Amino acid sequence: MQFIDKVKLKLKAGNGGNGLVAFKREKYNPLGGPTGGDGGNGGSIIFKVDTNKSTLLDLRFSKMIRAEDGENGKTNNMYGASRDDVVIKVPLGTIVKDLDSDEIVADLNTLESQEVICQGGKGGKGNFHFKSSRNNAPDYATLGTPGQERNVLVELKLLADVGLVGLPSVGKSTLLSVVSNARPEIADYPFTTLKPQLGMVKVGDSSFVMADLPGLIEGASEGKGLGHEFLKHIERCSLIIHVLDMSHDDPINDYEVINEELKKYPGNLADRPQIVLANKMDMDNAADNLEKFRAKYPDLEIFETITLINEGLDPVLYRAKDMLKELPQFPLYDPNKAEKKVVYTYEEPEPFEIFNEGNGIWRVQGEKVERLFRNTNFKDDDSILRFSRALSRMKLDEALREKGCKNGDQVFIQDYSFDFMDDDEDE
Ligand SMILES: Nc1nc2c(ncn2[C@@H]2O[C@H](COP(=O)(O)OP(=O)(O)OP(=O)(O)O)[C@@H](O)[C@H]2O)c(=O)[nH]1
Numbered sequence: 001m002q003f004i005d006k007v008k009l010k011l012k013a014g015n016g017g018n019g020l021v022a023f024k025r026e027k028y029n030p031l032g033g034p035t036g037g038d039g040g041n042g043g044s045i046i047f048k049v050d051t052n053k054s055t056l057l058d059l060r061f062s063k064m065i066r067a068e069d070g071e072n073g074k075t076n077n078m079y080g081a082s083r084d085d086v087v088i089k090v091p092l093g094t095i096v097k098d099l100d101s102d103e104i105v106a107d108l109n110t111l112e113s114q115e116v117i118c119q120g121g122k123g124g125k126g127n128f129h130f131k132s133s134r135n136n137a138p139d140y141a142t143l144g145t146p147g148q149e150r151n152v153l154v155e156l157k158l159l160a161d162v163g164l165v166g167l168p169s170v171g172k173s174t175l176l177s178v179v180s181n182a183r184p185e186i187a188d189y190p191f192t193t194l195k196p197q198l199g200m201v202k203v204g205d206s207s208f209v210m211a212d213l214p215g216l217i218e219g220a221s222e223g224k225g226l227g228h229e230f231l232k233h234i235e236r237c238s239l240i241i242h243v244l245d246m247s248h249d250d251p252i253n254d255y256e257v258i259n260e261e262l263k264k265y266p267g268n269l270a271d272r273p274q275i276v277l278a279n280k281m282d283m284d285n286a287a288d289n290l291e292k293f294r295a296k297y298p299d300l301e302i303f304e305t306i307t308l309i310n311e312g313l314d315p316v317l318y319r320a321k322d323m324l325k326e327l328p329q330f331p332l333y334d335p336n337k338a339e340k341k342v343v344y345t346y347e348e349p350e351p352f353e354i355f356n357e358g359n360g361i362w363r364v365q366g367e368k369v370e371r372l373f374r375n376t377n378f379k380d381d382d383s384i385l386r387f388s389r390a391l392s393r394m395k396l397d398e399a400l401r402e403k404g405c406k407n408g409d410q411v412f413i414q415d416y417s418f419d420f421m422d423d424d425e426d427e
């Protein structure tokens with residue numbers, strides 16, 4: 001089984017379609033009513049849990065996922081079409097992180113989890129919308145808002161039922177290798193296991209997932225050794241198998257050190273049910289140490305094992321299976337900690353920018369003026385009148401004057417130019 005647990009993606013929701021400026025053309029009424037329709041909404045990008053999925057494999061090849069843009073508004077008050085959301089199916093336990101803000105935007109940890117990761121843009125309003133008793137020929141419409149864009153890291157948190165915990169070299173990987181089909185690396189130096197390994201363990205007619213984890217050391221809860229990297233993986237295990245090397249000098253101390261680290265980790269992992277294993281019982285001093293250990297913890301149930309030769313493990317697996325039946329699947333899920341809502345804000349762009357090109361030449365640029373320009377028919381006097389009225393409503397004259405534009409200067413908007421004549425200018 002290949003375990004794809006991290007994928008980087010670029011996501012782009014659809015832009016909203018623009019509202020349209022259009023007028024009814026009637027023979028005896030050059031200024032017929034406004035008929036520009038609204039733009040449609042762009043599609044959003046949604047992540048949704050699908051229990052048929054167990055890896056992020058399908059996402060590995062899609063570098064960029066887009067939702068369609070909404071259609072622009074049409075004449076005769078017709079709406080542009082809104083677009084469907086793109087729904088991405090992911091396994092339970094998927095986390096979506098925004099790479100630019102470093103924020104976790106979704107933690108999909110229940111069967112019903114579903115989150116909007118990129119919000120589609122809203123369609124703009126056509127000029128039909130702005131008709132009023134004071135203005136029956138509104139010559140403006142609003143733009144659609146842009147669809148949200150994000151660079152994300154999609155990550156699958158390990159969803160094992162049982163986690164193997166213990167100091168380095170106590171035999172955790174050896175255990176996984178003898179009870180499952182997993183083939184983790186085994187060696188007699190500490191931190192052999194650097195990444196968690198999963199194995200499916202069959203017990204009778206049921207099965208569960210066991211995670212072999214890197215060794216834990218004193219100070220791990222403050223980030224020592226593989227620290228948090230390690231601990232975050234057991235957050236979602238329902239059950240811990242705590243492996244002790246009984247041939248160590250002081251297994252009592254080992255046991256307490258590990259439990260102390262589990263306790264210090266946010267969420268107190270020490271509360272998680274444990275099965276305690278006295279491993280390496282084939283070693284000389286193991287029996288003596290176990291006696292001392294039992295004397296210190298007389299009420300604790302301890303399983304004696306020799307993982308190297310798969311001895312004593314059957315009772316452990318049956319006990320684990322029975323305990324799992326009674327345990328909730330995600331005991332430590334804390335909605336306040338994990339769930340951050342997607343916050344989406346959009347700021348209306350400045351209607352225009354003014355550039356001084358020198359020699360009394362000025363250029364005005366910006367989505368809003370340029371669209372107004374495109375929507376104007378310069379062969380039609382009414383249309384030109386609407387254009388200049390709209391410019392003065394945007395306070396273009398004032399802005400030009402503030403920048404130093406003088407009477408007689410030439411102002412360009414795209415290919416169109418006009419002479420600046422400002423009645424208010426005091427001379
Ligand atoms: N004598 C004896 N040696 C064992 C037993 N189980 C494992 N070992 C040996 O202990 C050493 C460490 O075993 P691993 O399974 O790699 O230990 P680990 O806990 O996964 O270690 P890290 O990945 O470093 O945390 C290896 O040399 C194993 O062969 C056992 O029951 N008896």
Ligand SMILES: [Mg+2]
Nearest residue numbers: 172173192193
């Ligand atoms: Mg190991």
